[in-house]
Amino acid sequence: APWGYSKENGPATWHKDCPIANTGVRQSPIDLITTGQTCAKYDSNLKPVIVSYPAFSEATFLNNGHSVQFQPSAGNLSELSGGPLTKKYKFEQFHFHWGNNDSEGSEHRVNGKMYPAELHLVHWNSESPNFSSFQEAVGSNDPHALCVLGFFLKVGAENASLKPITDLLSKVKNAGSSVSFPGKFDLKAVLPETLTDYYTYDGSLTTPPLAECVKWIVFKEPIEVSTAQMEAFRAVDDGHGKPITGNYRPPCPLHTRTVAASFK
Numbered sequence: 262a263p264w265g266y267s268k269e270n271g272p273a274t275w276h277k278d279c280p281i282a283n284t285g286v287r288q289s290p291i292d293l294i295t296t297g298q299t300c301a302k303y304d305s306n307l308k309p310v311i312v313s314y315p316a317f318s319e320a321t322f323l324n325n326g327h328s329v330q331f332q333p334s335a336g337n338l339s340e341l342s343g344g345p346l347t348k349k350y351k352f353e354q355f356h357f358h359w360g361n362n363d364s365e366g367s368e369h370r371v372n373g374k375m376y377p378a379e380l381h382l383v384h385w386n387s388e389s390p391n392f393s394s395f396q397e398a399v400g401s402n403d404p405h406a407l408c409v410l411g412f413f414l415k416v417g418a419e420n421a422s423l424k425p426i427t428d429l430l431s432k433v434k435n436a437g438s439s440v441s442f443p444g445k446f447d448l449k450a451v452l453p454e455t456l457t458d459y460y461t462y463d464g465s466l467t468t469p470p471l472a473e474c475v476k477w478i479v480f481k482e483p484i485e486v487s488t489a490q491m492e493a494f495r496a497v498d499d500g501h502g503k504p505i506t507g508n509y510r511p512p513c514p515l516h517t518r519t520v521a522a523s524f525k
């Protein structure tokens with residue numbers, strides 16, 4: 262049976278098809294601890310993250326049964342650089358993780374605190390000689406083949422920039438359904454202006470195949486969405502006639518990794 266988030270196919274069972282779930286030493290997500298021994302360490306060399314996201318004009322919005330995913334056509338020119346990165350990365354897709362109430366839903370945590378949701382912007386290194394697509398990057402064993410930007414979502418004012426996405430959720434209620442995104446979508450408008458304050462560490466995909474190929478950049482400043490927008494996520498089905506709720510993996514052991522912070 263395909264993996265998911267239920268008792269029968271959830272994170273505790275993923276090791277059966279993906280042994281790295283239990284044997285990996287750089288698994289994601291993690292709990293981002295800000296004080297004490299294993300806490301994130303300020304690194305003054307960390308620069309702001311630079312994104313170049315021209316509005317997407319052609320994209321598919323898909324409910325794949327374990328999340329909802331926005332994927333522009335391959336020709337999109339969106340790029341990522343700066344921050345801890347030494348290469349330019351190409352945008353692949355964004356998707357979300359959420360819970361069925363406001364006290365849970367994010368994958369990363371801050372001192373044990375979960376946010377109601379987390380947005381992942383997935384990119385792959387477009388300058389590597391070893392691969393030339395997202396799928397090849399995932400299978401490359403390159404520790405930084407991918408870079409995923411994580412943004413926490415918290416409940417507050419309605420997010421007008423994300424409204425075109427949350428308004429579309431009812432159209433992909435059924436697992437396996439997708440729609441062609443109508444018009445243009447300005448992802449840049451969703452993000453905070455300054456991408457200066459973040460945590461960064463070496464980790465993995467948080468869903469199977471759990472490949473340990475991700476440079477993670479998790480931003481300190483949450484993005485606000487309204488209660489209605491959060492509720493819209495909670496109405497999306499998982500393919501077994503139930504809403505997807507709690508499509509987040511619990512935190513994984515840090516092992517010998519260190520987390521760097523770009524802020525004090």
Ligand SMILES: NS(=O)(=O)c1nccs1
Binds near residue numbers: 383409468
């Ligand atoms: N949740 S994640 O961004 O780590 C991811 N999993 C598979 C493709 S992208």
Ligand SMILES: [Zn+2]
Binds near residue numbers: 356357358381467
């Ligand atoms: Zn994700």
